[in-house]
Amino acid sequence: MTPAEPKMTRSQRVRSKALRVASDLFYANGVRAVGMDQIVDISGIAKTTIYRHFPTKDMLIEAFLQAEDAEFWHQWDQAVSGADAGIGELEALCRWIGDRVRRDGYRGCPQINVAAEFADYDHPARAVARSHKAEMLRRLTSICARTGVSNPSVLALQISLLLDGAFMSDGRLNGFDAPAVLIQAVRRIVASG
Amino acid sequence: MTPAEPKMTRSQRVRSKALRVASDLFYANGVRAVGMDQIVDISGIAKTTIYRHFPTKDMLIEAFLQAEDAEFWHQWDQAVSGADAGIGELEALCRWIGDRVRRDGYRGCPQINVAAEFADYDHPARAVARSHKAEMLRRLTSICARTGVSNPSVLALQISLLLDGAFMSDGRLNGFDAPAVLIQAVRRIVASG
DNA sequence: TCCTTTCACTACCGATCTGTATCGATAGTT
DNA sequence: AACTATCGATACAGATCGGTAGTGAAAGGA
Incomplete structure (x- = not known):
């Protein structure tokens, strides 16, 4: 599912990983139960970066x-x-x-x-x-x-x-x-x- | 649904109303979206009282x-x-x-x-x-x-x-x-x- | 009518929430 | 090697979360 295709730019790779980590957490725990800080911790992606891709x-x-x-x-x-x-x-x-x-x-x-x-x-x-x-x-x-x-x-x-x-x-x-x-x-x- | 039976004590009436208001809010908005303060505001029942009936x-x-x-x-x-x-x-x-x-x-x-x-x-x-x-x-x-x-x-x-x-x-x-x-x-x- | 229980009200606690500001490091391009 | 865009990290803002403490009013049984 959404394998890291080598043709992606860095920005696209980071965006893809953020979405993948968020999706796993969302599905396993429910969207309201998952905080943005949790996505930051597990993905290792800065909150600022996530909010640039997803306002x-x-x-x-x-x-x-x-x-x-x-x-x-x-x-x-x-x-x-x-x-x-x-x-x-x-x-x-x-x-x-x-x-x-x-x-x-x-x-x-x-x-x-x-x-x-x-x-x-x-x-x-x-x-x-x-x-x-x-x-x-x-x-x-x-x-x-x-x-x-x-x-x-x-x-x-x-x-x-x-x-x-x-x-x-x-x-x-x-x-x-x-x-x-x-x-x-x-x-x-x-x-x- | 759960009509206010006159045989209830005051404590039971208050408990019943708190549960009824909370249930309406929970169903209409989802349980996580409803805060205890909201239940307090709409029901007119003190938060302390609600927490005595529902810890x-x-x-x-x-x-x-x-x-x-x-x-x-x-x-x-x-x-x-x-x-x-x-x-x-x-x-x-x-x-x-x-x-x-x-x-x-x-x-x-x-x-x-x-x-x-x-x-x-x-x-x-x-x-x-x-x-x-x-x-x-x-x-x-x-x-x-x-x-x-x-x-x-x-x-x-x-x-x-x-x-x-x-x-x-x-x-x-x-x-x-x-x-x-x-x-x-x-x-x-x-x-x- | 008195007395005990239960109430509403206000204020507050620490934690957590979404979202922002700042800044130095790093990666990709020329 | 130098330039530019994007990154990670930290700190913070303002609001809201679930839950608690303390106080005076009001209700119900005797």
């Missing part, structure tokens, strides 16, 4: 979610690549997500978590979260349409709710074969469509 | 979630009362939840939101949230068993993920007939079980 903490949080968004779709594309169009893509996504939510240190969808922390609907980070979920719904609708069902938008909405529930299942899936549970549910939702 | 802010948050939990199951019981056992109960719950998530000021499940704010797995508030979700899974399993399916625990898990997704759908259900969307999904999940 406010809110903008740093926004950049965190945007990077998570990009990384998410990168992995999404990898998961569906090679899968049969339609139901095959859905199953591939279920396998990917089912594994993802049981990884060590998994603490839910960062977009959802940040949205829960900020009540202000117009907070820039919440705008990123909304567009993330809108994009997910768009992609699921496109896949559902490929399965040939008559009402792909409703089906995609139902599947998106199921997957969001899986994201914040908080360990409830640990006692089960998570991918299988998700695949079975998705199959049944799509089946009689 | 720490964490315990106040815990009490908030416990009260939300009790209120949730109260409404749950009302929603399923009179419904036909099994699928009828599930449909009644879908109608209740579908309406609930589109109410003004709805900002997701408080248990999920608070869990997202605290990374510490052992935080007392997160213990309340986990037992809340465990109870929900238990009740759904019981209902699914009443429908006569062969694997009620897996079905209940799938339905609980769908409903949790609905809780934090963040307006995605607003353009749809939310109860109908949920009922259709639940029916299909249960159908071929």
Whole structure:
């Protein structure tokens, strides 16, 4: 994830490292629980420098979610690549997500978590979260349409709710074969469509 | 919700009001965003008094979630009362939840939101949230068993993920007939079980 | 009516928060 | 080697955080 490409300038390298350290702390502890001083201590980057790249903490949080968004779709594309169009893509996504939510240190969808922390609907980070979920719904609708069902938008909405529930299942899936549970549910939702 | 019963002592009335004001602020703004001073200002109750009833802010948050939990199951019981056992109960719950998530000021499940704010797995508030979700899974399993399916625990898990997704759908259900969307999904999940 | 408990109010504590000012060191470029 | 932009480090500002101490008023039971 965001490997240090040697083509970057020093400024870009420093910015990248600051964002990476901040993102790890934000995700593991929650954005409000992490202070800028903590990011300074762990990254070894001066506070002045961080504030030159990210003028406010809110903008740093926004950049965190945007990077998570990009990384998410990168992995999404990898998961569906090679899968049969339609139901095959859905199953591939279920396998990917089912594994993802049981990884060590998994603490839910960062977009959802940040949205829960900020009540202000117009907070820039919440705008990123909304567009993330809108994009997910768009992609699921496109896949559902490929399965040939008559009402792909409703089906995609139902599947998106199921997957969001899986994201914040908080360990409830640990006692089960998570991918299988998700695949079975998705199959049944799509089946009689 | 928690009407001021005249049988309470003065101490109980004050405690109840403090918890009610704190709960409203916590839910609307997020627990970390609300300071104790804010609760003091809006409730008109002295900070010393609040701290006598709730020794720490964490315990106040815990009490908030416990009260939300009790209120949730109260409404749950009302929603399923009179419904036909099994699928009828599930449909009644879908109608209740579908309406609930589109109410003004709805900002997701408080248990999920608070869990997202605290990374510490052992935080007392997160213990309340986990037992809340465990109870929900238990009740759904019981209902699914009443429908006569062969694997009620897996079905209940799938339905609980769908409903949790609905809780934090963040307006995605607003353009749809939310109860109908949920009922259709639940029916299909249960159908071929 | 008296007496005890509980209350509201004010002021305060140390810690932590986001964000800024200053300055000397360092890296990349010419 | 010299110049310029960016860096790390320290110190600080102003606000807010959770939580405590002390005091006088008010409520409730006898």
